[in-house]
Amino acid sequence: MITESKPVVTATMTLDGREVTYTEGETIYEVARRANIEVPTLCYDPRLEPFGACRLCIVEVEGGRNPVASCTTPAVAGMVVHTQTEAVEKHRRTLLELVASENPEENINPLRGYASQELNQLLEKHDVQPGRFQGKHSGTSNKDDNPFILRDYNHCISCYRCVRVCAEQEGDHAITMMNRGFEKQITAEFDIRLKESACTFCGQCVQTCPTGALGDRKAMRAEAQKEDFKKTRSVCPYCGVGCQVDLLSKEDRLVGIQPAMDGPANEGALCIKGQFAFDFVQHEDRLSKPLVRGEDGKLHEVDWDTALDRAAEGFKKVRQQHGNHAIYGVASGRAPSEASYTMQKFIRAGFGTNQIDNCSRA
Numbered sequence: 001m002i003t004e005s006k007p008v009v010t011a012t013m014t015l016d017g018r019e020v021t022y023t024e025g026e027t028i029y030e031v032a033r034r035a036n037i038e039v040p041t042l043c044y045d046p047r048l049e050p051f052g053a054c055r056l057c058i059v060e061v062e063g064g065r066n067p068v069a070s071c072t073t074p075a076v077a078g079m080v081v082h083t084q085t086e087a088v089e090k091h092r093r094t095l096l097e098l099v100a101s102e103n104p105e106e107n108i109n110p111l112r113g114y115a116s117q118e119l120n121q122l123l124e125k126h127d128v129q130p131g132r133f134q135g136k137h138s139g140t141s142n143k144d145d146n147p148f149i150l151r152d153y154n155h156c157i158s159c160y161r162c163v164r165v166c167a168e169q170e171g172d173h174a175i176t177m178m179n180r181g182f183e184k185q186i187t188a189e190f191d192i193r194l195k196e197s198a199c200t201f202c203g204q205c206v207q208t209c210p211t212g213a214l215g216d217r218k219a220m221r222a223e224a225q226k227e228d229f230k231k232t233r234s235v236c237p238y239c240g241v242g243c244q245v246d247l248l249s250k251e252d253r254l255v256g257i258q259p260a261m262d263g264p265a266n267e268g269a270l271c272i273k274g275q276f277a278f279d280f281v282q283h284e285d286r287l288s289k290p291l292v293r294g295e296d297g298k299l300h301e302v303d304w305d306t307a308l309d310r311a312a313e314g315f316k317k318v319r320q321q322h323g324n325h326a327i328y329g330v331a332s333g334r335a336p337s338e339a340s341y342t343m344q345k346f347i348r349a350g351f352g353t354n355q356i357d358n359c360s361r362a
Contacts, residue, residue: 011078020035032070042159051160060081060083093128097130104137116211142185161205162214174198201276218276229256240358327351330358
């Protein structure tokens with residue numbers, strides 16, 4: 001049965017004095033982003049349903065009684081919206097001052113997570129200093145002993161992004177909110193440890209947290225080092241999905257991995273292996289020199305030329321005695337994608353056979 005697709009309905013509205021076009025179903029916030037008009041937010045993640053918790057994204061709509069949250073308000077034809085009025089800016093500064101008063105005064109290392117700098121960047125941009133509002137602080141430092149995810153709820157602002165990404169993107173529903181007011185915090189069911197819950201340790205909650213309340217413990221091991229880290233775009237080799245990742249390195253060491261939010265295959269998602277399983281790269285047990293078995297039956301270290309010559313002789317001998325189809329290759333899921341490509345090229349072009357596989361194919 002063929003169903004007709006609904007026509008795309010477009011209309012215009014006025015945004016900060018500019019007439020802009022929008023598509024039916026878009027929110028004011030989405031229209032503003034597309035028009036390169038910056039509207040601050042702390043609870044918004046483009047992969048998630050709009051939530052409207054932080055209220056930083058409020059805008060004024062002519063004819064409306066009160067400002068509205070732009071992330072949950074649909075665009076309407078002829079609507080006239082102002083995003084930067086004096087009243088709106090005062091509201092945002094007050095909200096940020098309240099948030100800042102709840103959080104410890106410390107710099108959050110960007111190695112904690114992809115979005116971990118969002119709050120600090122907004123405080124700096126709006127020149128907000130903690131101290132105007134004093135009083136009780138909420139949150140606790142959770143002593144969860146899992147090896148992957150830091151849970152420091154002294155920095156939690158109850159934006160629900162971690163809870164929502166776990167439910168909406170992963171479908172795990174492993175974490176939720178408990179208690180109210182100053183006692184509110186993120187928790188697994190019955191306040192158990194993450195490794196006892198339905199958590200799959202994909203790290204999605206870490207990468208969406210805008211304050212660093214959740215952090216990548218493995219990447220944070222490099223916090224004490226003074227060198228700046230750099231990001232290198234690559235493709236996760238563990239399976240055939242092709243998730244794009246940003247490798248975090250300091251000098252010649254891999255210190256962490258972040259998902260590529262614009263990766264066409266994963267759109268910011270990774271599994272536990274893609275997110276955390278990179279220790280093998282610099283593991284002390286990893287071979288650094290080639291080994292060749294000698295006449296005594298034992299493996300001995302040799303130079304690369306000797307090892308490659310021995311391997312070539314072995315391939316030639318097998319092909320001469322048994323033919324090309326006696327040779328097959330299995331690539332490693334821990335090798336870079338470029339190495340897997342070279343491996344299949346070696347087998348297909350070098351020996352004229354398609355007997356090539358990968359141990360982590362999906």
